Amino acid sequence: MTWYAPDKVRRFIAQEFVRKSSPGNPIPSVAERQELVSFKQS
Numbered sequence: 001m002t003w004y005a006p007d008k009v010r011r012f013i014a015q016e017f018v019r020k021s022s023p024g025n026p027i028p029s030v031a032e033r034q035e036l037v038s039f040k041q042s
Contacts, residue, residue, distance in 0.1 A: 009036065014033065018030070018032075
């Protein structure tokens with residue numbers, strides 16, 4: 001899921017990535033979130 005504010009910033013504001021592992025799957029679950037915490041328009 002990705003959030004944008006195109007009238008304010010030329011990139012995403014926040015982005016989430018979630019991968020849930022199924023039973024018996026050796027790949028672990030992952031949850032990651034990136035957020036823009038400051039921005040200066042040039």
